Amino acid sequence: QVQLVQSGAEVKKPGSSVKVSCRASEGTFSSHNFNWVRQAPGQGLEWMGRVIPIVDITKYAQKFQGRITITADKTTATVYMEVKSLRSEDTAIYYCARTAARPFDLWGQGTLVTVSS
Amino acid sequence: DIQMTQSPSSLSASVGDTVTITCRASQGVRNFLAWFQQKPGKAPKPLIYAVSSLHSGVPSRFSGSVSGTEFTLTISSLQPEDFATYYCQQYDSYPFNFGGGTKVEIK
Numbered sequence: 001q002v003q004l005v006q007s008g009a010e011v012k013k014p015g016s017s018v019k020v021s022c023r024a025s026e027g028t029f030s031s032h033n034f035n036w037v038r039q040a041p042g043q044g045l046e047w048m049g050r051v052i053p054i055v056d057i058t059k060y061a062q063k064f065q066g067r068i069t070i071t072a073d074k075t076t077a078t079v080y081m082e083v084k085s086l087r088s089e090d091t092a093i094y095y096c097a098r099t100a101a102r103p104f105d106l107w108g109q110g111t112l113v114t115v116s117s
Numbered sequence: 118d119i120q121m122t123q124s125p126s127s128l129s130a131s132v133g134d135t136v137t138i139t140c141r142a143s144q145g146v147r148n149f150l151a152w153f154q155q156k157p158g159k160a161p162k163p164l165i166y167a168v169s170s171l172h173s174g175v176p177s178r179f180s181g182s183v184s185g186t187e188f189t190l191t192i193s194s195l196q197p198e199d200f201a202t203y204y205c206q207q208y209d210s211y212p213f214n215f216g217g218g219t220k221v222e223i224k
Contacts, residue, residue, distance in 0.1 A: 037215075044216075104163055
């Protein structure tokens with residue numbers, strides 16, 4: 001059964017960066033696309049951006065433009081999201097979510113990123 | 118950006134009830150509307166895509182519909198495992214915004 005396996009929890013200082021990974025356990029990685037969605041404590045879901053590995057195209061929400069970078073490594077079937085200039089408001093669970101034949105059909109388990117001095 | 122306004126923000130219901138959650142888009146999203154269920158400490162679970170198509174394994178008591186730019190998720194005969202928070206999302210144009218969520222609680 002295909003899974004998206006994300007990297008472990010992180011604790012970061014304000015102003016630093018974090019890079020979260022999401023590995024697809026199997027499947028046709030390159031023909032799918034991958035989104036990143038975050039959820040602050042007790043809050044709703046927020047779409048951040050996506051990558052289409054087969055054409056190496058990325059799209060970011062305007063709110064995060066310039067501060068996040070989403071990349072894909074086709075050789076390891078892994079998607080990454082780096083967030084720079086972290087602030088306390090970036091404390092959240094970060095999820096990757098795949099779109100294959102159906103949109104957002106498979107989600108990773110989530111990665112908690114805590115930003116604290 | 119397209120704003121998704123979900124209502125109500127919370128509701129109380131009993132097992133066996135029929136529940137309706139509404140999501141209004143600030144502009145047209147064609148049929149690119151999805152619904153998700155989320156339980157505490159878990160990742161969102163996809164329920165419905167393209168307004169009314171059920172993801173694999175989703176019980177038929179879940180259904181989706183649309184009237185203009187108002188989308189509806191209906192849960193017929195609510196089951197104990199359905200108590201959760203539900204989100205709508207448009208994926209027609211970037212950014213793929215979500216609604217604010219509806220928490221379905223036990224009465």
